[in-house]
Amino acid sequence: MKTKSYNSAKTLPADDHSPQAPLSIHDLTVAYHRKPVLWDIDLDIPEGKLVGIVGPNGAGKSTLIKACLDLIPTASGLVQVYGQPYKKQRAMVGYVPQRESVDWDFPVSALDVVTMGLYRDIGWFKTVRKKHKEIARSALDRVGIAHLADRQISQLSGGQQQRVFLARALAQDATLYFMDEPFAAVDAATERAIVTLLKDLKNQGKTTLVVHHDLATVSQYFDWVILLNMRVVAAGPTEEVFTAENLHRTYGGKLTLLAEAGHALSQIKRP
Amino acid sequence: MIPPPLAALTSLHDTGADWPSLDVVWRVLTLQDYNTRLVVMSTMILGLASGLVGCFLLLRKRSLMGDALSHATLPGIGLAFIVMASMGGTGKHLVGLLVGATVTGVIGVIMVLVVRNTSRIKDDAAMGIVLSVFFGLGMVVLSMVLSMPSGHAAGLESFIYGKTASMIMQDFLLLSGVAAIALLCSLLLLKEFTLLCFDEGFGRSQGWPIHGLDIILLGLVALVTVVGLQAVGLILIIAFLITPAAAARFWTNDLRNMLILSALIGGVSGWCGASISALLPRLPAGAVIVLVAAAFFVFSLFFGKTRGVVRTRLAMYRLKRKVGRQHLLRAVYEIQEAACAETGKPPANIAIPFRDLLLHRSWSPAHVRQDLRRAKNEDHIDQFDGQSLRLSESGFGEAARITRNHRLWEIFLITHADIAASHVDRDADSVEHVLSPDMVRELEQRLDLDSIPESPHYISPQKDRPHDMVR
Numbered sequence: 102m103k104t105k106s107y108n109s110a111k112t113l114p115a116d117d118h119s120p121q122a123p124l125s126i127h128d129l130t131v132a133y134h135r136k137p138v139l140w141d142i143d144l145d146i147p148e149g150k151l152v153g154i155v156g157p158n159g160a161g162k163s164t165l166i167k168a169c170l171d172l173i174p175t176a177s178g179l180v181q182v183y184g185q186p187y188k189k190q191r192a193m194v195g196y197v198p199q200r201e202s203v204d205w206d207f208p209v210s211a212l213d214v215v216t217m218g219l220y221r222d223i224g225w226f227k228t229v230r231k232k233h234k235e236i237a238r239s240a241l242d243r244v245g246i247a248h249l250a251d252r253q254i255s256q257l258s259g260g261q262q263q264r265v266f267l268a269r270a271l272a273q274d275a276t277l278y279f280m281d282e283p284f285a286a287v288d289a290a291t292e293r294a295i296v297t298l299l300k301d302l303k304n305q306g307k308t309t310l311v312v313h314h315d316l317a318t319v320s321q322y323f324d325w326v327i328l329l330n331m332r333v334v335a336a337g338p339t340e341e342v343f344t345a346e347n348l349h350r351t352y353g354g355k356l357t358l359l360a361e362a363g364h365a366l367s368q369i370k371r372p
Numbered sequence: 373m374i375p376p377p378l379a380a381l382t383s384l385h386d387t388g389a390d391w392p393s394l395d396v397v398w399r400v401l402t403l404q405d406y407n408t409r410l411v412v413m414s415t416m417i418l419g420l421a422s423g424l425v426g427c428f429l430l431l432r433k434r435s436l437m438g439d440a441l442s443h444a445t446l447p448g449i450g451l452a453f454i455v456m457a458s459m460g461g462t463g464k465h466l467v468g469l470l471v472g473a474t475v476t477g478v479i480g481v482i483m484v485l486v487v488r489n490t491s492r493i494k495d496d497a498a499m500g501i502v503l504s505v506f507f508g509l510g511m512v513v514l515s516m517v518l519s520m521p522s523g524h525a526a527g528l529e530s531f532i533y534g535k536t537a538s539m540i541m542q543d544f545l546l547l548s549g550v551a552a553i554a555l556l557c558s559l560l561l562l563k564e565f566t567l568l569c570f571d572e573g574f575g576r577s578q579g580w581p582i583h584g585l586d587i588i589l590l591g592l593v594a595l596v597t598v599v600g601l602q603a604v605g606l607i608l609i610i611a612f613l614i615t616p617a618a619a620a621r622f623w624t625n626d627l628r629n630m631l632i633l634s635a636l637i638g639g640v641s642g643w644c645g646a647s648i649s650a651l652l653p654r655l656p657a658g659a660v661i662v663l664v665a666a667a668f669f670v671f672s673l674f675f676g677k678t679r680g681v682v683r684t685r686l687a688m689y690r691l692k693r694k695v696g697r698q699h700l701l702r703a704v705y706e707i708q709e710a711a712c713a714e715t716g717k718p719p720a721n722i723a724i725p726f727r728d729l730l731l732h733r734s735w736s737p738a739h740v741r742q743d744l745r746r747a748k749n750e751d752h753i754d755q756f757d758g759q760s761l762r763l764s765e766s767g768f769g770e771a772a773r774i775t776r777n778h779r780l781w782e783i784f785l786i787t788h789a790d791i792a793a794s795h796v797d798r799d800a801d802s803v804e805h806v807l808s809p810d811m812v813r814e815l816e817q818r819l820d821l822d823s824i825p826e827s828p829h830y831i832s833p834q835k836d837r838p839h840d841m842v843r
Contacts, residue, residue, distance in 0.1 A: 196577040253625035
């Protein structure tokens with residue numbers, strides 16, 4: 102699975118359509134206040150996959166994404182996006198933060214938030230133009246809430262707010278997406294809309310990493326899975342990796358307890 | 373300037389306010405005196421700048437940071453005086469004092485950041501510590517300066533509460549310069565500041581220098597604070613930064629409008645405050661200015677167009693009454709419908725027993741009676757004698773319409789759940805109250821219905837009823 106080529110990575114230009122992995126992480130370690138939360142992460146994500154990042158609370162799922170995006174300092178390791186450091190590849194990367202990470206009472210409209218995905222293209226000191234608003238509007242249309250473009254964001258439901266965040270990432274027009282819990286606390290219709298969108302991105306050959314909580318839908322939504330609990334327990338195609346044994350190793354005590362309870366129940370002899 | 377001992381003497385003999393004559397009021401309002409003109413214009417410009425910068429400070433949730441900064445300027449003023457006096461001057465060179473204020477103010481902010489980033493102490497505690505320690509230090513330095521033999525230090529304490537009367541042309545130019553910088557930054561960096569305040573994580577992932585932007589924003593706050601020391605004083609300058617922005621927030625949900633409004637409120641507060649303080653010179657200018665801004669805030673809090681308390685409460689009250697009325701009428705209609713269905717007739721406006729209405733939903737009799745009284749005042753109820761009630765002609769029409777809308781929604785939610793969920797996130801019971809005529813028409817087309825459909829669900833059976841009218 103891993104064919105690391107540290108040397109060639111530096112020599113290839115960014116726009117060369119090389120068979121480089123969209124994301125490769127080498128020996129990444131992250132610590133908060135001296136306590137490591139991610140240990141020696143080693144991953145190569147293949148192109149065009151829809152990847153679920155799964156693990157218990159506090160496993161470092163969000164931390165992994167944030168470390169990849171340079172949002173938090175890393176203790177050691179190297180993250181490369183298409184063979185280059187992330188700093189040089191920002192234009193290729195889209196990011197959907199957790200919905201709770203911002204104040205939704207902020208005085209901006211849904212359209213304003215989506216245009217933020219274009220701020221990089223617009224550049225320093227320049228104002229948002231009509232063409233940018235049109236791009237933003239079509240991004241909102243793709244997530245099915247174009248009619249809410251001018252609504253102030255606090256007047257949107259949780260699912261609609263999540264869609265606004267997704268639209269902002271779509272406006273970025275990236276090839277590699279990081280999404281932090283997009284399915285958290287959304288209504289069923291939004292969940293379906295997000296799944297359709299993810300499949301769309303995959304069909305366009307884009308790579309998407311999604312932090313996911315619901316184990317029941319993992320094999321249905323994702324074709325690649327990273328099982329994470331401070332270290333990578335297993336990573337690979339869903340059908341190979343998403344096994345009961347690996348889940349046990351990932352969730353440790355919590356699932357073991359459940360399994361033991363199940364085992365104990367099955368041992369009760371019924372007359 | 374009156375030296376402190378004399379000032380104390382005059383205020384001792386000071387009984388009652390001497391109100392300015394109309395002539396003086398007119399002279400101040402029309403800016404006829406050079407001095408008044410200078411002070412009023414300066415304070416107004418300061419208000420414009422602080423209104424703009426305050427918006428971003430408020431939205432960045434760094435209000436207390438501005439407070440820490442302003443309190444941390446005090447030791448700088450004292451120290452700058454000592455340095456300048458020891459170099460042979462009088463020590464009261466304005467620019468020198470303000471530079472000193474800026475230096476310790478910035479050191480204060482850096483201390484907050486250091487405490488926050490290197491320990492587990494949170495923002496508020498770090499700012500609280502820095503704010504009070506620097507202010508204490510400032511008071512110590514200031515009392516040392518005031519007891520210095522040179523005797524030129526008198527008046528330095530006016531930086532604490534502000535003293536507009538001492539403003540000169542130099543202040544006006546300084547303030548205008550700062551206001552121009554604040555305006556330019558707000559225009560050029562509107563998009564960058566918006567991102568900084570709304571979603572710094574996303575901004576950083578996009579490669580924006582979030583720390584740099586933070587420094588620019590805090591730099592603007594520092595500039596406004598320092599040039600505002602003379603007019604408003606270091607204790608109250610934070611109120612002048614935050615209050616106009618907070619007041620403006622009640623009127624709009626759009627950042628651009630909020631900025632314009634906040635600058636206007638700041639400017640008008642400065643103007644009014646300085647005028648009042650020119651008329652009643654015994655009142656500290658800073659306090660008057662802040663009180664005027666506070667008056668704007670209180671007014672906005674209650675009467676603000678988008679988020680004012682009165683407006684939102686009134687809207688809530690109206691909605692509650694509307695929901696109550698609609699629930700009542702629908703309940704009556706459903707009872708009538710069921711009773712008529714038993715005899716095989718279409719629903720008609722027949723009298724129904726009050727008891728049935730109580731049983732239909734778990735409402736308290738008092739609540740239902742109140743709703744009935746209101747409905748009677750609105751001519752929806754024809755007669756109600758405590759035992760039975762009958763709808764008026766218009767009430768029956770309204771009841772039929774409400775019931776129809778309600779059922780259309782229920783069916784719509786069942787058959788088009790995906791679309792409905794993205795249009796509204798409420799259950800059918802409250803949705804009917806926000807349904808527009810256009811929406812109803814769209815529903816009718818979609819569902820191919822124009823009469824009143826049957827309820828798609830079972831209407832709860834009424835216990836204790838002699839004749840069971842469940843469909």
